[in-house]
Amino acid sequence: MTKGGHALSDQDSANAYWKANLRLITWSLVVWALASFGFGILLRPLVSGIAVGGTDLGFWFAQQGSIIVFLILIFNYAWRMNKLDAEHGVEE
Amino acid sequence: MDQTTLNIIVVGLSFALYFGIAIWARAGSTAEFYAAGRGVNPVINGMATAADWMSAASFISMAGLIAFVGYNNSTFLMGWTGGYVLMAMLLAPYLRKFGKYTVPEFVGDRFYSNTARVVAVVALITMSVTYVIGQMAGAGVAFSRFLEVDNTTGLLIASAVVFVYAVLGGMKGITYTQVAQYCVLIVAYTIPAIFISLQLTGVFLPQIGMFSEHTASGQHLLVTLDGLLNDLGFNEYTSGSSPWLMALFTLSLMIGTAGLPHVIIRFFTVPRVADARWSAGWALVFIALLYLTAPAVGAMARLNIMTTMWPQGVQGEAVAVEDLPDWFETWSVTGLLGVEDKNGDGKIQYYNEKSEAMVALAAERGWEGNELVTFNRDILVLANPEIAGLPGWVIALIAAGGIAAALSTAAGLLLAISSAISHDLIKSTINPGISEKGELLAARISMSVAIVVATYLGLNPPGFAAQVVALAFGLAAASLFPTLMMGIFSKRINSAGATAGMLAGLISTTLYLFLFLGWFFVPGTNMLTPDQYLFGIPPTHFGPIGALLNFGVAYLVSSMTAEPPKEIQDLVESVRIPRGAGAATGH
Numbered sequence: 001m002t003k004g005g006h007a008l009s010d011q012d013s014a015n016a017y018w019k020a021n022l023r024l025i026t027w028s029l030v031v032w033a034l035a036s037f038g039f040g041i042l043l044r045p046l047v048s049g050i051a052v053g054g055t056d057l058g059f060w061f062a063q064q065g066s067i068i069v070f071l072i073l074i075f076n077y078a079w080r081m082n083k084l085d086a087e088h089g090v091e092e
Numbered sequence: 093m094d095q096t097t098l099n100i101i102v103v104g105l106s107f108a109l110y111f112g113i114a115i116w117a118r119a120g121s122t123a124e125f126y127a128a129g130r131g132v133n134p135v136i137n138g139m140a141t142a143a144d145w146m147s148a149a150s151f152i153s154m155a156g157l158i159a160f161v162g163y164n165n166s167t168f169l170m171g172w173t174g175g176y177v178l179m180a181m182l183l184a185p186y187l188r189k190f191g192k193y194t195v196p197e198f199v200g201d202r203f204y205s206n207t208a209r210v211v212a213v214v215a216l217i218t219m220s221v222t223y224v225i226g227q228m229a230g231a232g233v234a235f236s237r238f239l240e241v242d243n244t245t246g247l248l249i250a251s252a253v254v255f256v257y258a259v260l261g262g263m264k265g266i267t268y269t270q271v272a273q274y275c276v277l278i279v280a281y282t283i284p285a286i287f288i289s290l291q292l293t294g295v296f297l298p299q300i301g302m303f304s305e306h307t308a309s310g311q312h313l314l315v316t317l318d319g320l321l322n323d324l325g326f327n328e329y330t331s332g333s334s335p336w337l338m339a340l341f342t343l344s345l346m347i348g349t350a351g352l353p354h355v356i357i358r359f360f361t362v363p364r365v366a367d368a369r370w371s372a373g374w375a376l377v378f379i380a381l382l383y384l385t386a387p388a389v390g391a392m393a394r395l396n397i398m399t400t401m402w403p404q405g406v407q408g409e410a411v412a413v414e415d416l417p418d419w420f421e422t423w424s425v426t427g428l429l430g431v432e433d434k435n436g437d438g439k440i441q442y443y444n445e446k447s448e449a450m451v452a453l454a455a456e457r458g459w460e461g462n463e464l465v466t467f468n469r470d471i472l473v474l475a476n477p478e479i480a481g482l483p484g485w486v487i488a489l490i491a492a493g494g495i496a497a498a499l500s501t502a503a504g505l506l507l508a509i510s511s512a513i514s515h516d517l518i519k520s521t522i523n524p525g526i527s528e529k530g531e532l533l534a535a536r537i538s539m540s541v542a543i544v545v546a547t548y549l550g551l552n553p554p555g556f557a558a559q560v561v562a563l564a565f566g567l568a569a570a571s572l573f574p575t576l577m578m579g580i581f582s583k584r585i586n587s588a589g590a591t592a593g594m595l596a597g598l599i600s601t602t603l604y605l606f607l608f609l610g611w612f613f614v615p616g617t618n619m620l621t622p623d624q625y626l627f628g629i630p631p632t633h634f635g636p637i638g639a640l641l642n643f644g645v646a647y648l649v650s651s652m653t654a655e656p657p658k659e660i661q662d663l664v665e666s667v668r669i670p671r672g673a674g675a676a677t678g679h
Contacts, residue, residue, distance in 0.1 A: 053303020054312025062166035078369035
């Protein structure tokens, strides 16, 4: 078990670390929802004016774009969190 | 050399590879059997996760699933990939930090309750067993189609192969065979796709080709496809309906994906928390290679079939029986394709006979019904190499790829089942004093029993194979996902709350499925009909509602009972930070 490790002795830093994580997750999930449920499905009529290869942007998001956005989100999360770990001294 | 011999050689070689890996990656300890010794490189784990996740259904059926419906079935693409975002941010890193072997173990420790752990085991076994039946059946079908053996023989061979590497190597053996299986299946999937894209559009990447100009018609491929479908009375490929239901179904697949234990435990095999985060990204990279290709394969194969049936366009004559291509004949033998010249004009008219607009046109042109009477959706992937005119070894590769997809998913599920039995039930509940050696033996015996049961169920499928996947995803979404998430993100949810919440999710979802689809899916025992859907929600879309009930009940019950003890709150603090995950490996 790790409790009592020196990182946790600074409760403020631990709280700040967790808050930053929650903020990053929240923003990531907003983008996640916007790319899939948003442009891919519910907001498709709003962006139907934008033509993409014989169809519209919404169709592209539903079959390609959303997946590409998911990929970027996960790598961005991994990269930022690993950096955040180091900043708060909780990395391995 | 005939095609079957070639198929047997290529499939045989792939098996030899899996056996070789099994001998090399034998498990010597429970740490290796359950979590591959936690020494798996994150990229390698990503590849194994992709094979673990992509089943026979993803490989063989998904392109067809999208091709026949078009835009509306984009739900599968977004749902089965979007779940990885949830897993990467809400579950995987923290559960890796926790550093134990099974998903129910986390539930039991975090909610300091054996009852909670047993409820989680029940949920895990129900969803994994229902899921594995489909995989075993899928392996049997893949064998029988390509190797000309009957379904039973095919299934028995598949079980024997899984038996060798799963019982011998546990997670370690499964991990490295899954990597090999991923390579086989992705090569098999993308080669025909690239060739078809080149033939239709001159563009190398199918993902771009799909949105490019169709060389033969001089307009965008999707415009040509929509035009042909319109003229023949089918739904347009790119238009959709009921967006809210689409969104709900997508969400249900996403939460379900994130809550599937056989995928979650793959992230227990990497050395550090940071690796678990990277690994989720790599998993999605390898999954996306197939999932971004699938819609292109679907659209292009559909267009290929339409132009094969109407070589001069819809205004001209339909294809004559004697002009049907060779692959048409080959696949008619399997019963996946079938034609019947109803009006006896020597030509095969393919159109949507159920469309009212087509009735007048059909009468005018002397058509007496759709003559492409059998058109199985799996044909789009299976016959792809032949449609593209590719050599026999590519067809053999598709055979090996389909079998690899089924075996890799089956093995992952079997490991989740057997570790829940040997670790969560035997080691923790029935015989806590069991030695390390004894537990390893128990794990191997549980694995063997799980394979025998899965084989039996695959041979005698309970007759509801299609619905069981909905059950697996519904249960994962409604039971495990919310409980795991609350265990990490809330310190206030206590043992009573989590147990009540899990039961609420489990029971409501199962009940909703059974009420509309029949008790235990026995046809005719359903007590309600689709017009009585709650807010118009079909049972396959119920997962998020079940999850909401789980969250709500857990919160309510927890707020009325005592907060978790101090050491549990400390445990939650500790899973939230990465430091110390490496230390948690040796125990």
